[in-house]
Amino acid sequence: MEIIREKRKVALYSVFVNLFLTVLKLSAGLVSSSHSLIADGIHSLADLAASLSVYAGIVMANMKVKEFPYGLYKVENFVSLLSAFAIFFAGYEILKETFFEGSSHRIENLPVAVGAVLITILVTYFFSKFERRKGEELNSPSLIADSEHIKTDMFSALVVLVGVVGSYLGYPIVEKVAVLIIVLFIFHAGYEILIEALKVLLDASIDRDSLERIRKLLLSHPLVKEVKEITGRSSGSYKFIEAEVKVGTNDLKRAHRVVHEVEAKVKREVPFIEKIIIHFEPEEREEKKYAIFVSGNRVCSKFAECPQVLILEREGNQWRRVEVFENPAVKIKYGRCIELVELLAKKGVNCVAVNNLPLGKGVIYALSAYGMGMKLIPKDDLDEFLEELKRNPHCEPPLAVWNTYTCDIGGEVEGSGLDREGQG
Known part of the structure; x- marks a missing residue:
């Protein structure tokens, strides 16, 4: 509402300036x-009528009407279109006045004429800059168009000044x-205003930079694995975005939460988004990247205290060591897992x-929340561990692994001879 009030205020200023x-x-x-x-x-006087139409357009664009569920935002763009034609007409009128209807006449009160022209130039110059800046801040195409329209008034005033001074000095050709x-x-x-208005009215895509920025915001969520498609269009000051993503979970409720989270993030980070619709589908479940917690040639049982993390990648039957990095959890006191x-x-x-299994279910829930699987291999030697992993790389949901090997939180691991050790 604050943006709407600010738009109306600036548009009203324009009406008073033109009056x-x-x-x-x-x-x-x-x-x-x-x-x-x-x-x-x-x-x-024509500019005054245009400013009144801009004000009316801004008021109408933000009205809520049942028959127009997507809003009347494009009224602003329609007003911009009219402003473009008004600018063309102003240029035509200046040409006609100068080349076809102009006649030699004597200025009776030169200081009054020059003073009025100078005041016009100053007022239109500063107000057009002010309105342009506000239009960009508020993302209002009609205010931007009106600022350009008012700028033409400054140009026409310059023509008048040149004509008056040129005629006074005896050089009418200077005016032409x-x-x-x-x-x-x-x-x-x-022309620029006309093209921008037509793009929006014809639902042209928003600029690539904005789409790429939104794509990166979507991918910043760990469970958004791929953005298959993203489109966007403008309507007045606002943007409407649609995206199709793959999420790394088969849990429908979790997938909905992910979508709501990224929608909220995009709206926070990118201004003037009226609506964003995200369609999602689960990522095809195939384990490709594995994390193993190691210390030298041994597999750690307390992975939050393990000095290193080994990342492996599997493509079919081919395995590749991606990286080994220092475990940052070692230096974190709370919430390190x-x-x-x-x-x-x-x-x-x-x-x-x-x-080995973690001591509490917190890590299990965290792994589940991020759509990760778990593979339990009760071996300490890294070579033996990797051999078993390559033989059977299939992972299971962490809660399924937990429920398979434990009776309750305080119990012991069943069927494997393992004791669950503390994970910090």
């Missing part, structure tokens, strides 16, 4: 008998050259191979 300029130019034109000032005053240059700028501004699981998830690990 002031209209009265100023028409009054000064009548006093000085300057035809170009009177014509420019009529041009400002200045007009040609300025009108080119005017038409260019109108959870921190370690999060790190493994970020590295793409989808199975943890251990020779």
